[in-house]
Amino acid sequence: MTMRGLSAFPITPTDAAGRPLPADLRRLILRLARAGVDSIGVLGSTGGYAYLEADQRREVLETALDAAGGRVPVIAGVGALRSDTSAALARHAADAGATGLLLAPMSYTPLTEDEVFGHFETVAGASDLPICIYNNPSTTHFTFSPALIARLASLPTVTAVKMPLPAGGDFAGQIAALRADLPPDFAIGYSGDWGCPDALLNHADGWFSVAAGLWPDQTLTLACAARAGDRPETARWQARFQPMWDLFQAHGSLRVVHACARLMDLTDAQPPRPILPLPDALTPRLRAAMHALDD
Amino acid sequence: MTMRGLSAFPITPTDAAGRPLPADLRRLILRLARAGVDSIGVLGSTGGYAYLEADQRREVLETALDAAGGRVPVIAGVGALRSDTSAALARHAADAGATGLLLAPMSYTPLTEDEVFGHFETVAGASDLPICIYNNPSTTHFTFSPALIARLASLPTVTAVKMPLPAGGDFAGQIAALRADLPPDFAIGYSGDWGCPDALLNHADGWFSVAAGLWPDQTLTLACAARAGDRPETARWQARFQPMWDLFQAHGSLRVVHACARLMDLTDAQPPRPILPLPDALTPRLRAAMHALDD
Numbered sequence: 001m002t003m004r005g006l007s008a009f010p011i012t013p014t015d016a017a018g019r020p021l022p023a024d025l026r027r028l029i030l031r032l033a034r035a036g037v038d039s040i041g042v043l044g045s046t047g048g049y050a051y052l053e054a055d056q057r058r059e060v061l062e063t064a065l066d067a068a069g070g071r072v073p074v075i076a077g078v079g080a081l082r083s084d085t086s087a088a089l090a091r092h093a094a095d096a097g098a099t100g101l102l103l104a105p106m107s108y109t110p111l112t113e114d115e116v117f118g119h120f121e122t123v124a125g126a127s128d129l130p131i132c133i134y135n136n137p138s139t140t141h142f143t144f145s146p147a148l149i150a151r152l153a154s155l156p157t158v159t160a161v162k163m164p165l166p167a168g169g170d171f172a173g174q175i176a177a178l179r180a181d182l183p184p185d186f187a188i189g190y191s192g193d194w195g196c197p198d199a200l201l202n203h204a205d206g207w208f209s210v211a212a213g214l215w216p217d218q219t220l221t222l223a224c225a226a227r228a229g230d231r232p233e234t235a236r237w238q239a240r241f242q243p244m245w246d247l248f249q250a251h252g253s254l255r256v257v258h259a260c261a262r263l264m265d266l267t268d269a270q271p272p273r274p275i276l277p278l279p280d281a282l283t284p285r286l287r288a289a290m291h292a293l294d295d
Numbered sequence: 296m297t298m299r300g301l302s303a304f305p306i307t308p309t310d311a312a313g314r315p316l317p318a319d320l321r322r323l324i325l326r327l328a329r330a331g332v333d334s335i336g337v338l339g340s341t342g343g344y345a346y347l348e349a350d351q352r353r354e355v356l357e358t359a360l361d362a363a364g365g366r367v368p369v370i371a372g373v374g375a376l377r378s379d380t381s382a383a384l385a386r387h388a389a390d391a392g393a394t395g396l397l398l399a400p401m402s403y404t405p406l407t408e409d410e411v412f413g414h415f416e417t418v419a420g421a422s423d424l425p426i427c428i429y430n431n432p433s434t435t436h437f438t439f440s441p442a443l444i445a446r447l448a449s450l451p452t453v454t455a456v457k458m459p460l461p462a463g464g465d466f467a468g469q470i471a472a473l474r475a476d477l478p479p480d481f482a483i484g485y486s487g488d489w490g491c492p493d494a495l496l497n498h499a500d501g502w503f504s505v506a507a508g509l510w511p512d513q514t515l516t517l518a519c520a521a522r523a524g525d526r527p528e529t530a531r532w533q534a535r536f537q538p539m540w541d542l543f544q545a546h547g548s549l550r551v552v553h554a555c556a557r558l559m560d561l562t563d564a565q566p567p568r569p570i571l572p573l574p575d576a577l578t579p580r581l582r583a584a585m586h587a588l589d590d
Contacts, residue, residue, distance in 0.1 A: 045404065082567055108345035108401070109434065110433060112571070114571060116569065252405070274377075275404055
């Protein structure tokens with residue numbers, strides 16, 4: 001159940017030395033819990049998990065769980081280059097009270113399908129938590145074949161996949177093809193915010209959303225309209241989000257939501273170097289895109 | 296000077312928990328120092344830098360420097376996802392006595408050219424050691440444009456580049472195009488062992504070699520023939536290496552040299568999981584490829 005609906009992925013605010021800022025994270029999590037998103041995904045790509053040490057990641061998850069206070073399920077990103085690191089993080093997440101795991105096959109040396117299967121098997125063996133396959137070739141540099149997703153679904157706790165947007169936009173075709181080889185209760189969700197309302201209109205199970213990490217109410221409204229099949233309302237909200245989607249696509253959502261969180265006075269955090277903050281010249285466009293989401 | 300000629304990149308032997316095995320590493324380094332390669336590159340991709348903690352990386356470099364004993368220059372890989380991590384490793388490498396740095400722009404969130412430039416500027420500011428740009432899109436997921444290489448060469452300590460093999464095999468054309476925008480003493484080297492003798496025949500300055508990490512004498516003979524422009528001798532040695540190059544290309548050189556180092560009784564180390572050891576069924580092919588290199 002955890003891996004369905006709107007999952008909000010906040011940034012992990014950090015100081016200039018890369019250390020998490022727990023008070024700022026708590027502020028972000030409280031906004032999401034109050035808005036009532038279906039789940040909160042901490043330590044996803046937007047949460048900068050790849051740039052944090054293992055002990056910092058444990059601290060971030062504990063802070064988020066405490067702030068969420070059981071009101072909203074929390075999914076923990078446990079991706080790492082080494083299988084033993086991911087397995088240890090999975091054990092910690094289970095002990096700490098997370099509801100599910102998001103597992104990205106981070107890679108440096110390009111991985112084979114057997115290696116990625118072994119990685120998931122190792123992490124699945126470390127806890128009883130449900131695992132969502134994180135399929136995002138642009139960051140992990142590994143592309144899951146439909147056959148590998150089906151093979152991974154044979155592991156009893158692998159119950160969901162987070163897919164990138166299909167190149168041609170054919171959600172219905174891709175979802176039907178995936179479902180044909182997956183257990184009936186396996187959840188198929190998407191990331192890439194600009195395309196996800198269309199995924200929900202086509203009966204995807206979930207939207208893993210960067211925007212929901214900062215604008216949970218507006219994203220929930222859009223997600224609800226799309227899940228209900230209300231195309232006019234979906235189109236109306238998509239139009240309001242369009243300036244933000246344009247910024248996400250041009251500059252990367254991680255850079256954009258860091259800049260917006262600063263403009264919203266939620267944190268002073270910057271992305272981890274070498275990632276650069278957006279130039280000040282973009283501030284008017286950021287403000288306009290945020291204004292389009294105001295009531 | 297350090298970044299020219301044949302640079303040998305050994306594996307970093309580790310135990311099942313990923314901890315470096317100093318005695319095994321020392322054994323590998325001694326073989327390279329005795330053979331007289333032009334430099335030793337520790338903590339490159341083959342050295343598994345991406346899978347080691349910062350303190351393990353410092354330990355590995357210190358072990359290698361001690362084993363090399365000043366007889367052969369040692370280049371230290373200082374790539375990391377965070378700029379501050381790479382800068383700290385660069386400072387340590389300078390203090391410990393490394394002769395040069397190899398800097399890979401590891402990435403998770405895809406990086407812009409300005410971000411990679413800033414990353415190199417930060418690391419260059421951390422020590423006086425010469426820096427070789429590590430251009431290997433298959434592992435770092437960043438591709439350097441010729442313009443960015445030229446811009447980086449404006450940093451006084453950025454003095455070399457390690458290039459991937461050109462897609463069409465036109466070394467002469469690529470080297471000429473690069474040299475046109477680079478300082479005259481800037482070193483252009485290649486990795487991708489099977490193509491590097493051809494690069495040297497076309498006056499590349501260096502060969503960053505995985506094979507040289509295990510078979511330094513044979514690789515030196517091939518490199519010397521190619522640098523001298525001796526095409527028949529180069530072709531003869533390329534034919535002897537061909538079975539090994541086929542294995543490198545089919546299975547990835549990291550997996551192959553780990554398997555060979557075990558067969559050579561140099562270490563019991565396996566690659567870091569999720570990377571899997573090669574299946575036993577390949578052992579006869581590995582032995583045949585090694586036998587082809589015997590005198």
